[in-house]
Structure formats: C-alpha cells, structure tokens
Amino acid sequence: MKNASQILNENKAWVEETFAKLDKKLRKVAVRAYDVVADGVDENGRFIDRSKTVLWGWTNGFWGGLNALMYEHTKAPEYLECAKTIEKKMDAALREVYDKLHHDVGFQWHILSGALYRITGDKGSRARNLFAASTLAGRFNIDAGFIRAWNGPKDVNRTIIDTLMNLPLLYWASREVKDDRFAQIAMAHADTALCDHLRDDGSVAHIVEHDGENGAVLSTFGGQGIAEGSSWSRGQSWAVYGLTLSYIHTKEQRYLDGAKLAANYFISNCCDDWLPRIDFRAPAEPVYYDSTAAMVTACGLIELAKILPENEGGMYMNAAINLLRANVEAHANFDENVDFVMDNGSVRYPCDGDLKKAGVHIPIIYGDYYFAEALLKLLGSEFLPW
Numbered sequence: 001m002k003n004a005s006q007i008l009n010e011n012k013a014w015v016e017e018t019f020a021k022l023d024k025k026l027r028k029v030a031v032r033a034y035d036v037v038a039d040g041v042d043e044n045g046r047f048i049d050r051s052k053t054v055l056w057g058w059t060n061g062f063w064g065g066l067n068a069l070m071y072e073h074t075k076a077p078e079y080l081e082c083a084k085t086i087e088k089k090m091d092a093a094l095r096e097v098y099d100k101l102h103h104d105v106g107f108q109w110h111i112l113s114g115a116l117y118r119i120t121g122d123k124g125s126r127a128r129n130l131f132a133a134s135t136l137a138g139r140f141n142i143d144a145g146f147i148r149a150w151n152g153p154k155d156v157n158r159t160i161i162d163t164l165m166n167l168p169l170l171y172w173a174s175r176e177v178k179d180d181r182f183a184q185i186a187m188a189h190a191d192t193a194l195c196d197h198l199r200d201d202g203s204v205a206h207i208v209e210h211d212g213e214n215g216a217v218l219s220t221f222g223g224q225g226i227a228e229g230s231s232w233s234r235g236q237s238w239a240v241y242g243l244t245l246s247y248i249h250t251k252e253q254r255y256l257d258g259a260k261l262a263a264n265y266f267i268s269n270c271c272d273d274w275l276p277r278i279d280f281r282a283p284a285e286p287v288y289y290d291s292t293a294a295m296v297t298a299c300g301l302i303e304l305a306k307i308l309p310e311n312e313g314g315m316y317m318n319a320a321i322n323l324l325r326a327n328v329e330a331h332a333n334f335d336e337n338v339d340f341v342m343d344n345g346s347v348r349y350p351c352d353g354d355l356k357k358a359g360v361h362i363p364i365i366y367g368d369y370y371f372a373e374a375l376l377k378l379l380g381s382e383f384l385p386w
C-alpha cells in the first residue's frame with residue numbers, strides 16, 4: 001500500500017479539476033440562491049427555501065455553511081454575501097422557535113456562524129454560536145452522561161450517533177469562553193457513544209434508549225437503517241468523522257481508536273464499487289444508494305490519514321479517494337442550471353417500500369457540503385469548520 005502523500009499526489013490533478021468545476025458552479029448558485037435556507041429541490045432542481053416551513057430544521061445551516069467554507073478558500077465575495085444573508089435569516093429560528101431547537105444546533109450554527117466568526121471576526125456570529133452551544137449543553141443529562149436527542153416525550157432518554165457531529169460546537173465554546181464545562185459535556189457524551197453506540201465489530205447502533213438515572217442501555221433501535229441491529233451507512237459516517245473530530249479536539253486516544261474501528265468497518269462493508277448503500281446489512285437487492293454517507297466518511301478518512309503515520313494513513317487516504325471518485329462519477333451533477341451537485345442521497349431506508357416517503361435517491365444539501373469539505377482538505381486547506 002502506498003503512503004498517504006503518494007496517493008494524494010497521484011490524484012492531485014483530479015482533485016484540482018473537480019474543485020474547479022464545483023467552484024465554477026457554486027459561484028453561480030450562490031448568486032441565484034443567495035437568500036435561500038436550502039434543503040431539497042423543486043422539479044427544476046432549484047433549492048426549496050426551508051425558512052418558510054421548517055425554521056428549526058437540522059439541515060438549515062449547510063447551504064450557508066458551504067458558502068462560508070467556499071469563501072474561506074476562494075475569497076469570492078458572492079459566497080460571503082450568501083453566507084451572511086442566510087445567517088441573518090436563520091436568526092428567526094433563535095427568536096421564534098426556541099422550543100423546537102434540538103441536539104443538531106451544531107450542524108445549524110457551528111459551520112455557519114462559528115465559521116463566519118472565525119473567518120470575519122464578526123461578534124454577532126460569535127454570539128449566535130455561543131447561544132447554540134449553551135442550548136446544546138442544556139440538553140445534557142448529568143446523572144446518565146448523555147446529550148438527549150429530539151424533543152418528544154419519548155425522546156427524553158434517547159441518544160443518536162449523529163450527535164457526535166455536534167460536539168465540536170462545545171469544544172469550541174470551551175476554548176472561546178475559557179470554561180471547561182462545555183468540553184466536559186462533549187467528552188461525557190462521546191464516551192457514552194463509544195460505549196453504547198459503537199459495537200465491537202465497528203458498526204454502530206443509530207438510536208439508544210437509556211436509563212435516565214444511570215445511563216444503562218435499555219434498548220437500541222434501527223432508526224434510519226433497515227432494522228434493529230442493522231448498520232445505517234450515514235450513521236456509520238457520523239461515527240467515523242465525529243469520533244475523529246473528538247480526537248482532534250481532545251487528543252484522547254480512545255476517540256482515535258473508536259474512529260479507526262468505525263472507519264475499518266465502513267471500508268470493509270461499503271461494497272467493491274465504493275458506492276455506499278443506505279444500510280450495510282440490507283438485502284443486496286434492491287440497491288439503494290446514499291451518496292451522503294460517502295462524502296461524510298471521506299472527510300473523516302482524510303483527517304485520519306493526516307493524523308496517523310504516513311504508512312498507516314495510506315489505507316484511509318486510498319479509501320477516501322476511492323469514495324470520492326466513485327461517487328462523483330456515479331452521482332455528481334455539474335450542470336449549472338440546477339442548484340444541487342450530489343444526487344442519490346437518501347434520508348432513510350424505505351422499510352415499507354415507499355421510496356418517496358423515505359427520501360430515497362434525492363439531492364441532499366449536506367452531500368454537497370461534505371463533498372466540498374473533502375476536496376478542500378485534499379487541496380491542503382487547514383480550515384476545519386467543525
């Protein structure tokens with residue numbers, strides 16, 4: 001196996017050429033959709049504005065965040081204009097629907113306001129992100145050691161693997177206000193995820209129901225995968241990247257070990273064609289893809305390759321490049337007349353066969369976000385939005 005740098009060098013031309021196509025297209029979309037809180041597209045492939053319907057939606061930060069990320073690298077003003085316009089528009093969520101905010105406020109604000117604060121120094125962005133961090137910290141169950149997911153009466157003692165991706169918001173807040181408590185909450189939750197979500201074989205349970213007094217596992221649920229005990233590929237990607245990020249922010253070896261276990265499982269299970277299916281334990285047919293799982297995992301694998309010694313990192317860099325190249329070939333759309341790039345994302349496994357209701361094979365905004373993030377990492381960007 002070649003080492004990480006050799007693999008990166010061999011793919012440099014492809015990375016540069018692919019990023020150039022992405023940048024060219026996104027500059028146009030940034031102008032056209034400069035004020036759209038985007039997720040999902042209409043019949044013409046144009047973003048739908050979620051600020052009118054789901055102001056609290058967990059994906060609402062990705063389009064603005066993608067523009068902040070592209071601005072950081074290119075300094076093209078249309079990206080900054082778009083990111084700032086959407087950031088302001090999302091203030092309505094903080095003002096008007098506080099009770100509906102949830103465990104995913106890091107996805108919503110850390111990659112948007114957190115990134116804008118770090119790029120521009122805007123104190124308003126800092127305040128928004130600290131507000132989000134306090135909201136997330138307030139969901140911590142101090143007896144049982146976890147951050148609760150969702151807001152329904154049944155959800156009080158439930159955790160989901162996805163929440164790992166929100167912990168960087170807390171690590172950031174700790175450093176920003178010099179208060180260890182945010183990071184302590186993040187680490188307690190990451191430890192619960194390691195212990196209760198990550199299985200011995202490296203696969204993960206999406207949802208865990210805990211005893212609210214001592215944290216013991218009462219049951220697990222398949223969540224967005226096919227069934228209890230299954231292996232939802234995007235959940236796996238949240239574990240790969242989320243645990244890697246906890247390692248980056250804390251330097252605790254157990255998070256790196258967990259990230260590698262999850263990554264090794266993903267690589268061994270994602271099929272020879274490098275096109276992740278929605279659930280690694282679903283029947284081989286029918287084939288349902290999820291391109292978002294590939295893009296999120298690629299980001300985690302590239303960070304692992306950077307952390308690990310060159311030789312060990314080679315396997316992760318190789319897998320990241322294979323995931324990116326295969327999924328771009330199969331699912332990317334660089335037509336400048338449509339707003340999305342990555343097609344064939346999937347929200348969840350269609351257990352009842354209803355593909356439309358389950359959101360199977362559709363463009364999903366975070367597929368584009370992590371695609372851009374992965375390419376920027378490969379281009380050598382040191383800006384870590386998480």
Ligand code: GLY
Pocket residue numbers: 058162224234347
């Ligand atoms: N965080 C929800 C999802 O990955 O679909």
